[in-house]
Amino acid sequence: MKTLLTTLALCASALFGTGAALAQSNATAYPVAPAAGLYQAFGEKAGLQALMDDFVQRLAADAAIGDQFKTTNLENLSRLLTEQTCQLAGGPCQYSGRNMVQSHAGLKITPAHFNRLVEVLQASMDAKGIPFTRQNQMLALLAPMHRDVITVR
Numbered sequence: 625m626k627t628l629l630t631t632l633a634l635c636a637s638a639l640f641g642t643g644a645a646l647a648q649s650n651a652t653a654y655p656v657a658p659a660a661g662l663y664q665a666f667g668e669k670a671g672l673q674a675l676m677d678d679f680v681q682r683l684a685a686d687a688a689i690g691d692q693f694k695t696t697n698l699e700n701l702s703r704l705l706t707e708q709t710c711q712l713a714g715g716p717c718q719y720s721g722r723n724m725v726q727s728h729a730g731l732k733i734t735p736a737h738f739n740r741l742v743e744v745l746q747a748s749m750d751a752k753g754i755p756f757t758r759q760n761q762m763l764a765l766l767a768p769m770h771r772d773v774i775t776v777r
Contacts, residue, residue: 658714659761666754666762669710669717676705679748688740692731712765724772734776742766 666672680702684693693701710717721727742763749759 658712658765659758662758662761662765663710663713663715665758666709666713667752669706669715671752672710672713672715673702673706675748675752675754676702676709678751679705679745682744682748683741686740686744689737689744692733692737709762709766713762724769728773728775730775732776733774735770735774738770738774 666675680693680698684690684696684698704719704721707717708719708721711719745763745766746759749762754762
């Protein structure tokens with residue numbers, strides 16, 4: 625799993641470099657086109673909401689990173705993640721949250737935290753029966769965010 629994330633992160637870095645343009649306030653700040661049919665493959669908004677509800681509960685319960693979510697409004701986090709993944713996957717949603725730099729400032733997130741979060745997301749996608757190819761397509765859309773989420777290098 626870490627190899628997949630590393631590959632995705634390197635591809636994203638090579639494609640998009642670094643820069644302030646990535647600190648925009650919506651999901652389109654990460655200009656990767658979704659694969660055809662990705663939104664539908666995830667069950668549209670209802671499927672993404674169910675996935676994010678599962679994911680957020682797993683994050684909160686995770687022994688390695690759950691403490692980082694102890695004061696988080698989990699319902700709001702799930703709603704925002706649903707909006708974000710829906711928009712990224714080509715759905716009709718608009719992400720209404722803060723940009724990734726603002727959302728994660730001061731949280732002392734390391735590469736290990738980020739990698740664990742991806743592993744938890746993969747476990748949620750597995751539990752929801754999302755095919756591996758579709759998982760990789762979603763992860764490719766999310767991978768460029770790593771540079772704005774990781775705050776401790």
